Amino acid sequence: MRKLFDFHGGIHPPENKHQSVRTGIATAGIPDELVLPLAQHIGAPSAPLVEAGERVLKGQMLAEAAGTVSVPLHAPTSGTIIAIEERKIAHPSGHSAPCVVLRSDGKDEWVEHHPIADYKSTEKQQLLQCIRDAGIAGLGGAGFPTAVKLAVGPSKPIDTLIINGTECEPYITADDILMRERADAIIEGTLILAHILAPDKILIGVEDNKPEAYSTLQAAASGSAIEVVSFPTKYPSGGEKQLIEILTGKQVPSGGLPADIGIVCQNVGSAAAVHDAVILGQPLISRIVTVTGNAVREPQNFHALLGTPMHFLLEQAGYEADKNQRLIMGGPMMGFTVPSADVPIVKTTNCILAPTADELPVNPPPQPCIRCGMCAEACPASLLPQQLFWFAQGKEFEKAEQHNLFDCIECGACSYVCPSNIPLVQYYRAAKAEVIQLRQDAEKSEHSRLRFEARQARKEREAAEKEAKRAARKKAAEEKARLAAEAGSAEEDPIQAAIERAKAKKAAQVAGSANESQLEKLEKAVVTTRKRLDTATTKLEAARAEGADHADALQLGVDKTRAKLEAAEKALQDYQQANGTPQAAAADATDAAQAAIQKAMAARDAEANKSPQDKARDALAKLEARLAKSEARLQAGREAGEEEKIMIALEATVERLREKVAAARDQAQETEQC
Amino acid sequence: MALMRITSPHAHGPQKTSWVMQQVLLATVPGLIVLTHFFGFGTLINVLWASILALAFEALALKLRKRPIGFYLGDYSALVTAVLLGIALPPYSPWWLITVGMASSILLAKHLYGGLGYNPFNPAMVGYVVLLISFPVQMTSWAPPRGAGELPGLMEALQACFTPGNYDGVTMATPLDVLKQNNSLLVEDLWQANPQFGRWAGVGWEWANIAFLAGGLWLLYQRIFTWHAPVAMLATLTLMAALFYDGGSSASGGSPLFHLLSGATMFGAFFIVTDPVSSAVSVRGRLIYGALIGILIYLIRVFGNYPDAVAFAVLIMNLAAPFIDQYTQPRTYGHVKSGGGD
């Protein structure tokens, strides 16, 4: 007999479990439409792999895990995906969340199974991958990805594996019935988990109000290393931390994980799901759901597909909607009310509780707290709920944190015993959310401050740089002036020299240095534009050679640059014509000019040799070729669904070319006629 | 019908504040019977008159504060205060004395601080101390117990309470008074010289204390409060008495048994110290709170100016309760050290 420990506090609410275990597990069947939320677990929502209209087979992966703490989602039956959209889900807020909606075809056609024949000779990593791919998330209620829990590093050796068959919440019997009917699967799954973790001890904890489940498990576990432990019933002994304390006497450090003290805890349902995944190759697509409460005529447990709407089960159990005043997912202690009976069953739905108003009456309005201390006696975390309530009510969140608000497991024992009917748990939930919000706000404000300061620094730096540049220019100018002055002063009086130099400068300016600089500017413009054109053309060619997408955009650029070059050349020409060739330049470059003139004359001769008709025809042909090419490209772009910007550019090009072609054709006709 | 959306837990235990208060009222019955048996109808009249006043003052305060009257009267807390004060006052107290006391309790100590649950001091004890300081003569004139004097009948008792002027019946010093005044006789001689001393701690007193002890045990059995504060108080009181007991010289402070069974010891331990609103909240806190009250009771009884000390001791420790709470947070699950104190 194993030495058992006790945890502080706890309560004994009426169990109400007998109603739903009078019959075995009933199969719920396949509803017409299944709604599968992408987030049925703790962590990142899974990412859809399918699209609306696609046909899927039973067990096919519909969405893959997004990140480490996430699990995939599978089709519970074969059918067609009709939408991936926001649907109402089982959440206390009543908000919607993205869901895959599947219309079943009734064929229930499986994908191929890939069981692992002999898990004992399989790599640990491969088993973990198999569990992960099967989409298993803690079936006890929290829905933490099982594979993540199992993947403890070598720095944390596991000495105890605990399988949680406690099910301490009143009304719920899903685990109870599972233990009775599928004890072998649970034991097998437990052994697989043990194979992965290699613990010294393997314990299955069952409360002593489930003698039948206990003896069935005991029988199934005989001969294995698994020890099935029965312990006195007390709520909330099924809480992970409480169960660990009962079985081992150890406490999970605050803010830590059971793995920190060498313990991993899994729900019996998860163990059975691991068995199904590894031995049968079936992903997690269904679960056992207790449907109970006085507003159903035949409380029982259903084997239901994930995504089944709650009313589908409720109707089979004889739901009397007019008697039902609130619909609870989970048990009466920690379950939450759902917005309607249409919300789907998810991986964490262990119970649908439909009580009548007499059965679970609504709390009367709260009376003042008289600090009677019953809550502190009931608190399994040894908190002082009355103090926490005081702080939460007064929004003294810092004090609440000091009183370990975040160690509250929200089990509801304090609210249950409170003689003043104070909704304590709601206070704690709100206070926790508020504290987290404050933390996030502080983080955001710190982030904003850094960004603001970075911006300020950048602006200052820019201003400083500008200032520095100006100062440098000024300094250089001064330096130059000083050097020049020094050079001049070697022979003459520096002042005289400076005056003369200034005079000379003025004179030179008057003499048309302005014109010269204008000319220089134009020439420079031509040269740089040509250079740019050259580089752009090379790039364009390279891009064309590679068949890159941006070639068209480059083409546009080249065209533009060419236009600019033409404009610059024209401006230069105009200027030169207007001002005449400057003396100095002409004098210096007589030979060059001569050569250029000769070259130009030669070119003109060559051109003159061609008939105007030929010329026009050549030009037209060239243009037509370009137009054709452009049109082809535009067409290709349209088909490929190119970006709007590129399409607009392409269209503009084609349009322009068309105009040019038209003009060229006119010219050609004209020349032909004459 | 639209489905409700409310927070968990959806189940609720059977206990109600009104039930808790009813149990406390019920537990005073044996003590009341014994007091009535030994001292006549005085205490009963006190309690009834105080109850009427309590309801009236409570309703008035609620009306002034614009709170729903029926809802708050239903928690019985005002009645508990009235019964406790009525028991604590000397039998045959004049009507105006009780009126002043209840006004102080309900209006001053309770509603000025925000009503039930917000009062830092025990309302009954505030009322008691206000009266003790303002009207020391009336407050220290205790009726002689059966056997030591003649008990007035019901009509006489009513007359004593509601006619102007003082009840001029016989009054008698309580054993605690006598012991305090005594400075010449050995304790043993004192017992023989005074007929009201009874077997251990005074005729009537010892039985009243035992009756309140019984009521307290009933409340413990009903889990209305935990054992920590009363047991700690009784333990330290016994310890102090034992430490300072010198076998009964003329300067003696009285034996431990004398202290346990005289005055308001048991009444205080199970009905006043256990008032949850104004006491410390954690287990360790309640131990410290009770223990210090026990020590204070002894110190004030023996070395102070007042014969009995429960009210003063409780009020002083009410003052210290938040401080005790601050330093006696229990060790939360998963924490190495207990919180608080930093």
Added chain:
Amino acid sequence: MYDFIAQYPLLSALFALVSLGAVFGAILGYASERFKAEGNPIVDQINAILPQTQCGQCGHPGCRPYAEAIAAGEAINKCPPGGQAGVQALADLLDVEAPELDEEHGEEKVPHVAFIHEDECIGCTKCIQACPVDAILGAAKHMHTVIASECTGCDLCVEPCPVDCIEMLPEAESLENWHWQLPEPTSRRVDIIASDASEDEAAA
């Protein structure tokens, strides 16, 4: 010694006082050295409380300048984004009475995020220059957009926009940010029992 005290009472009293002063002075001096609190300068502490929206509603160009102004004695109730809670925090820090939020500088409201109607944006970059935390992305003659996660909701980009295409949208409640609210305070409940309802309404 006693003789001395008896003979020169004045002198001995003086001596006693002086030596007491010396001893306590030494203890205090030691304590102030030994237990010296190495805290942030007060401006940093104030700045840490301010919400860093950099909105300028307080009349200062950013939160830090306001923090400096508070340290120099300015009123602490000029920060609407920080709200009454922020005023309270500042009052706690500076150990003064918390005043009401000054309505002159704006009202406390739920957090907002700027949103650019992108089809109307003409790409003038004016909002980019106005944004104190570089939360607007875009280039000249190209559409701009707000990086919602970086936006502090300061409003400063709304004014400069020449085509009024920027809107401040309140943050919507979603599944991610939903949480339980504190229950209604007891005294405000009206659904207590029929006979009390009118009483309570009178109170409200």
